[in-house]
Amino acid sequence: MPFKPAAALAFLTAIATAFCLQGQTPVNDTAKLLTEVIRVNTSNPPGNEAKLAALLKTKFEPLGFQIDIIPTPDPLKSHFIARLKGDGSKKPILLAAHEDVVGVEREKWTVDPFEGVIKDGYVFGRGAIDFKGGLAVFAQAAMLLAKNKVPLSRDVIFLAEVDEEGGQYNTTWLAKDHFDKIDCEFALNEGGWIIKNPDGSVRYVSISTADKSGVSLLVTAKGTSTHSSMPRPDNAIFTLAKAMSKIGDYDTQPKLIDSTKEFFSTLEKTSKPPMSTYFHDLVEGTDPEKVKIADREISKDPLLHAIMRNTIAPVFLNAGFRGNVIPGSADATLNFRTIPGTNTDELISEMKAVINDPRVDVTNAGSRGMPAGTNPAAYAEYIKAASRMKPSTKDSELFRALVQQSNAVFPNVPVTTYLFQAGTDAAAWRSRGIPVYGIYPYPISAEDLTRMHGNDERVSVESLQQGTDLIYKTLVQVAGK
Numbered sequence: 241m242p243f244k245p246a247a248a249l250a251f252l253t254a255i256a257t258a259f260c261l262q263g264q265t266p267v268n269d270t271a272k273l274l275t276e277v278i279r280v281n282t283s284n285p286p287g288n289e290a291k292l293a294a295l296l297k298t299k300f301e302p303l304g305f306q307i308d309i310i311p312t313p314d315p316l317k318s319h320f321i322a323r324l325k326g327d328g329s330k331k332p333i334l335l336a337a338h339e340d341v342v343g344v345e346r347e348k349w350t351v352d353p354f355e356g357v358i359k360d361g362y363v364f365g366r367g368a369i370d371f372k373g374g375l376a377v378f379a380q381a382a383m384l385l386a387k388n389k390v391p392l393s394r395d396v397i398f399l400a401e402v403d404e405e406g407g408q409y410n411t412t413w414l415a416k417d418h419f420d421k422i423d424c425e426f427a428l429n430e431g432g433w434i435i436k437n438p439d440g441s442v443r444y445v446s447i448s449t450a451d452k453s454g455v456s457l458l459v460t461a462k463g464t465s466t467h468s469s470m471p472r473p474d475n476a477i478f479t480l481a482k483a484m485s486k487i488g489d490y491d492t493q494p495k496l497i498d499s500t501k502e503f504f505s506t507l508e509k510t511s512k513p514p515m516s517t518y519f520h521d522l523v524e525g526t527d528p529e530k531v532k533i534a535d536r537e538i539s540k541d542p543l544l545h546a547i548m549r550n551t552i553a554p555v556f557l558n559a560g561f562r563g564n565v566i567p568g569s570a571d572a573t574l575n576f577r578t579i580p581g582t583n584t585d586e587l588i589s590e591m592k593a594v595i596n597d598p599r600v601d602v603t604n605a606g607s608r609g610m611p612a613g614t615n616p617a618a619y620a621e622y623i624k625a626a627s628r629m630k631p632s633t634k635d636s637e638l639f640r641a642l643v644q645q646s647n648a649v650f651p652n653v654p655v656t657t658y659l660f661q662a663g664t665d666a667a668a669w670r671s672r673g674i675p676v677y678g679i680y681p682y683p684i685s686a687e688d689l690t691r692m693h694g695n696d697e698r699v700s701v702e703s704l705q706q707g708t709d710l711i712y713k714t715l716v717q718v719a720g721k
């Protein structure tokens with residue numbers, strides 16, 4: 241074919257236009273709000289959540305919300321509460337989102353993590369996924385109720401919290417003296433995922449009805465403390481190393497609760513053989529050999545491995561104090577993330593049986609296992625509250641509305657309950673018997689999920705719109721008259 245400059249130019253222009261349009265997803269109000277929220281750097285520590293509370297006030301107050309900014313003993317940290325009044329015929333619904341984020345390794349980002357950059361159809365920034373994206377969706381959905389003057393049968397409370405990522409003034413602290421301000425019939429929080437397939441379609445919607453909790457155990461080996469020039473066979477460090485090696489080779493048995501059974505059955509329906517067979521065998525298998533193979537194959541995914549069992553992670557080792565002294569003891573701290581209903585004494589017995597060595601003791605590590613910056617009394621309070629928690633019921637107006645509206649926004653996509661793999665701020669309500677449902681309200685790919693707490697964290701502009709639709713429609717159904 242002869243070369244035709246005009247045709248070639250038209251072709252190149254078409255390509256260029258296509259590329260430009262790719263980056264031009266129309267920016268919605270939720271995405272705009274998220275960029276503003278990301279620009280307030282609330283990396284915790286120190287958090288600086290009071291600045292974000294001040295920004296939120298300027299958004300909610302003009303729409304007729306009652307505002308409560310709850311100061312903490314740290315002047316840089318305040319909880320933010322906005323309440324839209326209903327007629328009081330039903331108890332309030334609450335939307336909870338944490339204001340703080342984890343810090344960044346700035347040099348590993350390709351954009352400024354606190355600039356609120358929109359690029360290629362995504363909002364980039366620390367907290368885009370966890371959980372400023374959710375904060376923006378919840379805030380936007382609640383504000384839309386006011387903008388659209390939806391008549392309400394119950395108050396809608398929006399709460400933005402401090403110290404979820406660490407620190408002592410979190411919702412457990414808030415609930416102690418201010419529970420009247422956050423009391424509700426049920427609440428939404430972070431938790432389950434709306435997972436996308438590689439082709440961009442939505443695979444499933446998961447709503448968490450329970451969180452794993454945690455406990456740390458101390459493994460202590462004893463030996464003779466003496467001069468290092470005359471070693472004896474009972475060296476505490478060798479004894480501890482042998483015990484740790486046994487724990488390393490061991491894994492706990494799968495322990496499925498109702499929500500994880502439903503979750504794995506959903507994975508069975510939405511995957512192909514052989515994975516669908518493994519998911520089936522894990523939930524319903526009666527042949528222990530098949531269950532073992534299913535466990536081994538499914539556990540290649542660290543998240544799935546974690547939600548089906550109590551996990552064991554050594555986090556500290558401690559031994560020795562002089563170059564010429566054999567220490568009399570050596571210890572390791574093991575952090576367990578536990579399935580609801582796990583008893584610490586049973587866990588201690590299980591570890592003692594695995595180690596099977598009278599020179600080694602296993603005890604509760606207490607506050608040694610707590611996250612950095614946590615105050616021991618606050619941690620003890622949290623552990624106490626978490627131990628009282630039961631999974632939230634599926635038999636509530638809010639859960640039913642979430643399922644119905646998920647079906648409306650994402651037709652033919654299964655909705656399942658989920659056990660969240662870590663702790664969240666839900667304990668303040670769940671420990672008081674109030675159901676909390678967790679969702680990261682935006683479809684997300686497995687690849688983007690790895691950016692959470694990592695580098696170039698991002699959420700798609702389109703997903704923010706879909707999430708806002710889902711939460712707004714859910715609020716209208718549950719709180720509208």
Ligand SMILES: [Zn+2]
Nearest residue numbers: 338370371430
């Ligand atoms: Zn979070």
